[in-house]
Amino acid sequence: xxxxxxxxxxxxxxxxxxxxxxxxxxxxxxxxxxxxxxxxxxxxxxxxxxxxxxxxxxxxxxxxxxxxxxxxxxxxxxxxxxxxxxxxxxxxxxxxxxxxxxxxxxxxxxxxxxxxxxxxxxxxxxxxxxxxxxxxxxxxxxxxxxxxxxxxxxxxxxxxxxxxxxxxxxxxxxxxxxxxxxxxxxxxxxxxxxxxxxxxxxxxxxxxxxxxxxxxxxxxxxx
Numbered sequence: 001x002x003x004x005x006x007x008x009x010x011x012x013x014x015x016x017x018x019x020x021x022x023x024x025x026x027x028x029x030x031x032x033x034x035x036x037x038x039x040x041x042x043x044x045x046x047x048x049x050x051x052x053x054x055x056x057x058x059x060x061x062x063x064x065x066x067x068x069x070x071x072x073x074x075x076x077x078x079x080x081x082x083x084x085x086x087x088x089x090x091x092x093x094x095x096x097x098x099x100x101x102x103x104x105x106x107x108x109x110x111x112x113x114x115x116x117x118x119x120x121x122x123x124x125x126x127x128x129x130x131x132x133x134x135x136x137x138x139x140x141x142x143x144x145x146x147x148x149x150x151x152x153x154x155x156x157x158x159x160x161x162x163x164x165x166x167x168x169x170x171x172x173x174x175x176x177x178x179x180x181x182x183x184x185x186x187x188x189x190x191x192x193x194x195x196x197x198x199x200x201x202x203x204x205x206x207x208x209x210x211x212x213x214x215x216x217x218x219x220x221x222x223x
Contacts, residue, residue, distance in 0.1 A: 054080060058084050
């Protein structure tokens with residue numbers, strides 16, 4: 001009896017699901033092509049023949065519609081349409097790709113290239129994470145209030161280096177410098193201080209003071 005009752009309930013449930021599926025009516029939608037006349041809080045006003053309706057942009061339509069655009073729409077109510085795609089725009093008008101909320105672009109199995117005469121990025125914060133970063137350019141201009149570089153090794157190779165600062169502070173545990181030609185320092189006051197040893201050596205060593213040359217020490221050796 002229990003088995004027969006279970007089978008009867010199962011058949012009854014299947015019958016009800018079949019009836020619901022047969023009586024279910026899909027939402028009717030009519031495709032149309034229109035022209036965007038205006039933009040407002042309700043979305044975009046689209047005119048298609050004698051129809052004037054307000055439309056919202058579908059999530060798959062990344063291009064932001066503009067007045068004057070020819071768009072493909074889906075009419076879902078007497079005065080409501082979904083803007084599916086921008087079909088045509090006046091030549092020279094800018095194109096804006098707009099997404100709402102967090103957006104992520106993923107490319108699998110191949111490179112991702114951007115080719116444009118000019119690329120500009122406006123962001124409050126931008127982060128780049130990469131195992132290797134290569135930048136090839138003829139000219140680089142960096143303008144920043146604070147510029148920090150942190151790394152375990154840093155190498156700069158070039159034909160000329162020119163820097164202009166109001167103040168320079170340098171600290172290193174070991175500092176070694178080699179110059180093939182002339183190494184010249186010009187300053188109003190020049191001070192060198194060593195805690196243990198200060199050594200100056202050369203084939204010719206010249207010390208010239210226009211007013212005073214002073215040497216002081218417990219022992220002074222010449223020769």
